[in-house]
Amino acid sequence: MSQRFTLQVPARTRQFTVRLSATRRGARLARLLTERQLDDWGEPYAAAAQVVAELASNAVLHGRVPGRDFRLVLELRPGRTLRIEVTDARGDRVPCLPDPVGEDAEGGRGMVIVRAYADRWGVSGAPAGAKTVWAELALGPV
Numbered sequence: 001m002s003q004r005f006t007l008q009v010p011a012r013t014r015q016f017t018v019r020l021s022a023t024r025r026g027a028r029l030a031r032l033l034t035e036r037q038l039d040d041w042g043e044p045y046a047a048a049a050q051v052v053a054e055l056a057s058n059a060v061l062h063g064r065v066p067g068r069d070f071r072l073v074l075e076l077r078p079g080r081t082l083r084i085e086v087t088d089a090r091g092d093r094v095p096c097l098p099d100p101v102g103e104d105a106e107g108g109r110g111m112v113i114v115r116a117y118a119d120r121w122g123v124s125g126a127p128a129g130a131k132t133v134w135a136e137l138a139l140g141p142v
Helices: 024-040 046-062 110-117
Strands: 014-020 070-077 081-088 120-126 130-138
Touching: 014 024, 024 046, 024 070, 024 081, 046 070, 046 081, 046 110, 046 130, 110 120, 110 130
Parallel strands: none
Antiparallel strands: 014 070, 070 081, 081 130, 120 130
16 A cells, blocks of 8 residues: 655745945945845845835935944745845834825835835834834735
């Protein structure tokens, strides 16, 4: 009598973490590294790159403390959920959804863009008075 055994390999979590300078160059690099990492993982990256661009830009514009970097974490979880975390040094400046802005306004759309791409987003405290702004994106079926 023949028996069949099925080996189930648990889905694994992939993670990428990098510290970047809290400068415009660091924010731009965060987006490029996101595109590169997700491409290496074989995942679509357009939506994630937009979210990272906005969160990194906010970290540089509103969360910067001289001499302190910001951290980017990409975590691909089982079920193909991508969690993006950007941690900056200003825990006292929490992002919110602004009132609608005019067409000619130079800013004020960042978190609206994050909300449009993300399935969920939020803010949590981090050590040393910092904060982490996170967003989760469902990448969908393979």
